[in-house]
Amino acid sequence: METIKRGVRKFGMPRIIIIAFIIVILIGALLEGQDMAALISDSLVRVGQNMLLAVAMLPCILVGAGLNMGLAIGIVCGLLAGLLSVQFELVSWAGFLAACAMALLFGSIAGVLYGRLMNMVKGSEMLIGNYLGSAVVYLMCMFWFAAPFTNSTIIWPMGGTGVRTTVPVSDYYEKILNNFLAFQIGKVTVPTGLFLFVGAVCAVVYLFTRSRTGTVLRVAGNNQAFAGMIGVNVNRARIIGIALSTMLAAMGIVVYAQSYGFYQTYEGPLTMAFTPMAAILLGGATMRSVKIRHAVIGSFLIQILLTTALPVCNQLFPESNLSEVFRIIISNGIILYALSQAGGEGR
Amino acid sequence: MKKAKQLLLSNMVPVLFGIICIIGIILSGTPISTILSDLVNRFDRNILLVLSLIIPVTCGMGMNFGIVLGAMCGQMGLIAVTIMGIDGIGGILAAALMAFFAAIICGFLAGKILNRTKGQEMITSMIVGYFSNGIYQFIFLFVVGGIIKVESDIILSGGVGIKNTVALDNMQYALDNLSIFGISTRVDLFSGILFFSIFFAVLFLMQAALRHQFGKKQIIQLAACACCAAASQIMTRMPAFTVAKMLIRIPIPTFLLTIGVCLLIQQFMKTKLGQDMRAIGHDREVAGASGIKVDQIRIISVIISTVLAAWGQIIFYQNLGTMDAYYGHEKVGTFCVAAILIGGASVKKATIGQAVLGTILFHLLFNVSPLASQQLFNNSMVGGYFRMTLCYAVIAVALMLHVFETRAKDKEQRA
Numbered sequence: 001m002e003t004i005k006r007g008v009r010k011f012g013m014p015r016i017i018i019i020a021f022i023i024v025i026l027i028g029a030l031l032e033g034q035d036m037a038a039l040i041s042d043s044l045v046r047v048g049q050n051m052l053l054a055v056a057m058l059p060c061i062l063v064g065a066g067l068n069m070g071l072a073i074g075i076v077c078g079l080l081a082g083l084l085s086v087q088f089e090l091v092s093w094a095g096f097l098a099a100c101a102m103a104l105l106f107g108s109i110a111g112v113l114y115g116r117l118m119n120m121v122k123g124s125e126m127l128i129g130n131y132l133g134s135a136v137v138y139l140m141c142m143f144w145f146a147a148p149f150t151n152s153t154i155i156w157p158m159g160g161t162g163v164r165t166t167v168p169v170s171d172y173y174e175k176i177l178n179n180f181l182a183f184q185i186g187k188v189t190v191p192t193g194l195f196l197f198v199g200a201v202c203a204v205v206y207l208f209t210r211s212r213t214g215t216v217l218r219v220a221g222n223n224q225a226f227a228g229m230i231g232v233n234v235n236r237a238r239i240i241g242i243a244l245s246t247m248l249a250a251m252g253i254v255v256y257a258q259s260y261g262f263y264q265t266y267e268g269p270l271t272m273a274f275t276p277m278a279a280i281l282l283g284g285a286t287m288r289s290v291k292i293r294h295a296v297i298g299s300f301l302i303q304i305l306l307t308t309a310l311p312v313c314n315q316l317f318p319e320s321n322l323s324e325v326f327r328i329i330i331s332n333g334i335i336l337y338a339l340s341q342a343g344g345e346g347r
Numbered sequence: 348m349k350k351a352k353q354l355l356l357s358n359m360v361p362v363l364f365g366i367i368c369i370i371g372i373i374l375s376g377t378p379i380s381t382i383l384s385d386l387v388n389r390f391d392r393n394i395l396l397v398l399s400l401i402i403p404v405t406c407g408m409g410m411n412f413g414i415v416l417g418a419m420c421g422q423m424g425l426i427a428v429t430i431m432g433i434d435g436i437g438g439i440l441a442a443a444l445m446a447f448f449a450a451i452i453c454g455f456l457a458g459k460i461l462n463r464t465k466g467q468e469m470i471t472s473m474i475v476g477y478f479s480n481g482i483y484q485f486i487f488l489f490v491v492g493g494i495i496k497v498e499s500d501i502i503l504s505g506g507v508g509i510k511n512t513v514a515l516d517n518m519q520y521a522l523d524n525l526s527i528f529g530i531s532t533r534v535d536l537f538s539g540i541l542f543f544s545i546f547f548a549v550l551f552l553m554q555a556a557l558r559h560q561f562g563k564k565q566i567i568q569l570a571a572c573a574c575c576a577a578a579s580q581i582m583t584r585m586p587a588f589t590v591a592k593m594l595i596r597i598p599i600p601t602f603l604l605t606i607g608v609c610l611l612i613q614q615f616m617k618t619k620l621g622q623d624m625r626a627i628g629h630d631r632e633v634a635g636a637s638g639i640k641v642d643q644i645r646i647i648s649v650i651i652s653t654v655l656a657a658w659g660q661i662i663f664y665q666n667l668g669t670m671d672a673y674y675g676h677e678k679v680g681t682f683c684v685a686a687i688l689i690g691g692a693s694v695k696k697a698t699i700g701q702a703v704l705g706t707i708l709f710h711l712l713f714n715v716s717p718l719a720s721q722q723l724f725n726n727s728m729v730g731g732y733f734r735m736t737l738c739y740a741v742i743a744v745a746l747m748l749h750v751f752e753t754r755a756k757d758k759e760q761r762a
Contacts, residue, residue, distance in 0.1 A: 328481035
């Protein structure tokens with residue numbers, strides 16, 4: 001009994017609940033006669049598509065700034081980069097890589113500024129980050145509206161100016177990663193390129209956390225006073241962490257868009273931060289410690305859950321958005337649980 | 348002169364927004380009476396929701412973004428009375444009663460969670476709002492009709508879930524225009540001013556009588572009331588103001604209720620419980636050491652806030668007449684917090700005056716910015732985005748200022 005209890009605690013209650021949920025849904029899918037191969041293929045794509053956004057949370061937690069609630073800032077940088085790549089008619093790999101490179105560039109600029117701001121408000125990064133992120137999203141809405149893009153894929157077909165709410169990349173680099181070296185096991189398609197790319201980024205981030213700079217970041221995050229005493233420039237470390245997080249988010253949305261097929265502009269990025277936050281917390285990260293495997297495990301669990309829940313829910317309640325409600329409850333429930341576990345200042 | 352400068356500096360935020368509003372009004376090119384009539388409606392809808400933020404701030408818990416929870420309770424009450432088919436003021440009262448109990452339960456649970464995350468109350472209350480939004484949607488999309496069988500017009504044609512918009516036609520203006528012996532109480536602007544001038548005059552006289560003091564202050568108060576009353580009577584007879592007289596409607600019962608709530612909050616702060624709340628807000632540890640039950644009182648403050656927000660949401664929808672069942676509550680927390688911050692409140696201190704001023708300025712801005720952008724860019728969307736940018740930026744900047752202030756204070760204490 002005691003060992004079971006300890007095992008449960010080590011494995012973590014949220015993960016047990018989510019895995020139980022996945023099993024229930026998979027049984028439901030089997031009973032409903034859903035196309036299991038398609039379900040698994042979709043799940044794999046969704047995992048890869050969303051993983052970089054979850055990984056983007058890592059550097060921010062690492063330097064002790066909590067969850068990056070201002071992820072939207074990174075996302076709009078990525079959107080800008082993506083739209084520019086479409087504007088210049090860069091197709092195929094050239095387009096995708098150019099979009100990634102520009103995303104990293106814009107992300108680093110915005111990230112350094114954002115990091116500087118966050119240094120001024122230590123202790124309230126999450127709350128302020130959230131509102132700052134939303135403010136930037138709406139600021140960019142005005143920009144999208146007035147932006148001087150000329151490519152007919154980007155602007156409204158009738159109006160002549162202003163960006164569309166969804167910009168398709170189908171003529172440019174849709175599924176370029178997903179289809180790269182993709183192969184089939186039975187009827188299940190494995191998006192090899194997507195996993196290779198995401199895996200490579202994860203490996204780079206992992207190596208980075210192991211490097212000298214990574215260690216400095218970790219020390220700065222663990223104990224600011226101590227880090228300051230042994231000569232670590234805490235503010236600089238935090239800026240690096242937050243900028244890295246923003247860059248990863250910017251690149252993450254490009255990867256997301258090539259798989260999803262669209263860039264979602266305007267208010268699209270507003271709620272995008274919540275699922276990645278839930279993912280990394282579900283993977284086992286806390287506000288104090290975080291590892292790359294947390295992001296990977298968490299992404300797998302939450303995305304498989306959300307992807308498989310969609311058709312099953314639709315079968316149960318046709319034309320409803322039960323799966324969306326599901327997403328809201330689960331992702332915010334996980335974040336709430338993590339917040340209450342982190343504990344407050346006591347009495 | 349120096350005093351005036353200081354007054355201006357310490358009220359930078361409201362002054363700045365006042366200026367933006369004036370620019371907006373000029374750019375929009377809309378007649379003042381149209382703007383004013385909309386403003387009165389918006390003020391009427393939102394003031395109670397904004398007032399509900401004050402008590403948790405006093406208690407040192409910052410802005411309670413969790414009033415979303417209260418708003419949901421209010422909507423639950425309204426949906427319940429619509430299903431039961433109760434009309435008019437009876438429906439409003441029944442909804443308020445149901446929302447009251449629901450809000451007590453929700454407020455209690457939210458308070459419990461907030462007690463576990465001291466120092467992070469604002470972010471937690473925000474996530475509590477998002478989370479309970481999911482639960483709320485689940486209940487009204489699937490449980491109602493799916494598990495609990497209900498028969499009503501507002502159920503979707505499939506028999507499961509509530510429609511997106513719930514018409515409250517037979518409840519619209521039930522409180523705003525409460526007819527007493529057949530007399531309408533949603534009156535024109537000048538009658539409204541007359542009524543409230545007399546009302547305040549009586550109120551001031553009663554206060555003076557209770558405190559046994561009658562000095563310069565009382566004379567000024569009474570004189571101001573008399574001037575307003577006289578001005579309203581002169582203006583109502585002038586042809587220049589006929590448009591304003593026709594357009595603007597003052598809902599006397601709702602305003603009376605709002606004044607009542609303000610007075611209650613004021614009196615509440617003078618009771619033992621209110622004083623304890625202030626002590627906790629000032630220094631939680633000292634308050635705890637001196638025998639105040641900190642956790643319990645914090646929960647009470649959240650419950651009060653949630654109940655007020657629930658009633659606020661009911662008033663909101665009885666004025667609007669149609670309820671957005673799934674998204675109506677989502678932005679309540681953000682908008683109300685932005686409003687009270689624009690009024691000059693901070694995370695540490697919020698007064699009734701700031702709530703009132705903030706509601707007026709925020710909703711003026713909300714109203715004129717699409718109109719102004721329609722004039723400027725021939726498109727109202729830009730103004731919509733502009734006001735949302737401002738709304739979020741105000742909250743972010745106010746929270747940042749709060750951090751700077753606390754840090755400066757810490758430094759002072761250490762030095």
